[in-house]
Amino acid sequence: PPASGWTSPPSIGRPISGARAYVLDEKRQPVLAGMTGELYIGGRGVARGYLNRAELTAERFVPDPFSDVPGARMYRTGDLVRARVNGELEFVGRTDDQVKIRGFRIELGEIEATLAAHPLVQQAVAVAREDTPGDKRLVAYVVPAPGSTLDVDSMRSFLGKHLPEYMVPAAFVSLPSLPVTTNGKVDRHALPAPTSSRVPADDPSAEVRTLIEQRMGGMVAAVLKLDKVGPEENFFLLGGHSLLEAQLLVHVHQTFGVELPLRTLFELPTVSGLSAEIERLLLASLQAMTDEEAERLLA
Numbered sequence: 001p002p003a004s005g006w007t008s009p010p011s012i013g014r015p016i017s018g019a020r021a022y023v024l025d026e027k028r029q030p031v032l033a034g035m036t037g038e039l040y041i042g043g044r045g046v047a048r049g050y051l052n053r054a055e056l057t058a059e060r061f062v063p064d065p066f067s068d069v070p071g072a073r074m075y076r077t078g079d080l081v082r083a084r085v086n087g088e089l090e091f092v093g094r095t096d097d098q099v100k101i102r103g104f105r106i107e108l109g110e111i112e113a114t115l116a117a118h119p120l121v122q123q124a125v126a127v128a129r130e131d132t133p134g135d136k137r138l139v140a141y142v143v144p145a146p147g148s149t150l151d152v153d154s155m156r157s158f159l160g161k162h163l164p165e166y167m168v169p170a171a172f173v174s175l176p177s178l179p180v181t182t183n184g185k186v187d188r189h190a191l192p193a194p195t196s197s198r199v200p201a202d203d204p205s206a207e208v209r210t211l212i213e214q215r216m217g218g219m220v221a222a223v224l225k226l227d228k229v230g231p232e233e234n235f236f237l238l239g240g241h242s243l244l245e246a247q248l249l250v251h252v253h254q255t256f257g258v259e260l261p262l263r264t265l266f267e268l269p270t271v272s273g274l275s276a277e278i279e280r281l282l283l284a285s286l287q288a289m290t291d292e293e294a295e296r297l298l299a
Contacts, residue, residue, distance in 0.1 A: 019043040021089060022066060022074065023081055026105070031082075036092050036107055039081045042067055042074035080107050099128040101136050102243055104166040111169065114162050115140060118155065120148040123178055125186050126169060131193050137241060140169040141191050143177055150174035153269065156236065160266040165242040168266070194237075212256075212282075213275040219251045220271055231272040235265055256282065 023037040024030060031037035042064045049057030064074040080092040093109020100106070108126045115124035123143040130136040144150050152172045159168045171194040179190035213231050221229040223244050235245070245265045252274075253259050258281045260274075268274050 019045050020066070020074075023083060023089070028062075028065070033083050033085075036080055036082045036110060038095055039077045039079045039089065040074045041077060042072065046073055046075050048073075080109060099136075099138075101128060101138065102166065102241065104164075106138070106167055111138070111140065111159070111163065111167055114159055115142065115155075117162075118158055120145050120151075121155075122146070125178060125188065125191070127188050127191060129193065132239075135239065137171065137239065138167070138169040139171045139173060139191075139194055141173045141175055141178060143175055152234070152237070153267075156266050156269070160263055165245070165262065165266075168242075170236050170239065170241050209272075210275060210279070212279055213271055215255060216252075216271045216275045216278070219248060219255065220274075223248045223251070229271060231275070232270050235269045237269075240265070240269075252278065257285075258282065 020042040022030065022040040022042060023035075024040055025037050028040075040062075046061070046064075049061045060076050061073045062076055064072040067074075078095045080095060080098070081089045082092060084090050092113065093107050098105055098107055106128075108128070111126040112124055115121055115126065118124075121142055122145045125141050127139055127141070128136055129139050140155070142150050142155070150172060155172055156168055173192065173194055175192075179187040181187045209231065217229050217231065220235060221227065224235075224238050224240060226238065229238065235248075240248075242262075246262065249260050249262065249264070256278055258278050260277070264274070264277065268277055
């Protein structure tokens, strides 16, 4: 099972009689069905607050704008949930597990639940790391199912089909088991930093083979703020993320006149892969060009 012990996100059922459940966003407005929000409880069973803890009471027991009862309050649970088609609430995680990266608020529990749904994953946990000051990024730690190995490209593609791009981890680390604390919970502080996957400069695979690869390598290096990027190095393992991907694709369009879909890098995360796709598209468009137009494009 996944790190949480679930094979899929668990249902927490429906509100008990006399209680109301609200799934709200950060502005305490109802979210659309199927969207993740924080669970608030209203109704007759809501207490007045915590005894002798005014500050915590003010934080957790807030005015209920959906009630007709004057002075009604609702309890802020801190649980992240979403409503299933049958009306049951599905537990996603805790607001404590939320992180903010590049302006996006991310539920780590949702990433972990999606990872756990992959057939070749036994356990998984997602964390936000800032190993380089100012560069916070998502890292997934995966314990592969018995007899399996971690296929990063396959994993990234799988997550890209189920999650927004900004929630797909920048790096994946394969572990034989997840470290745990004395009480059996995953010890996130003991998770290792992702190791560098840089290809040595004298490695044969580091040599560019075409003019397009040379230009693409320069563009990728510039976007990632690196001196050089080899043809077979993975954009995401070098620190790439969705915003940098968007910047890179703008440069590609400006340089080659080719528009690539935003998800292209999930399928082709290397300079060689991108270059081959650009070359394929250019060759297709060259059939309708004159020799002069083709020379100007590749100049």
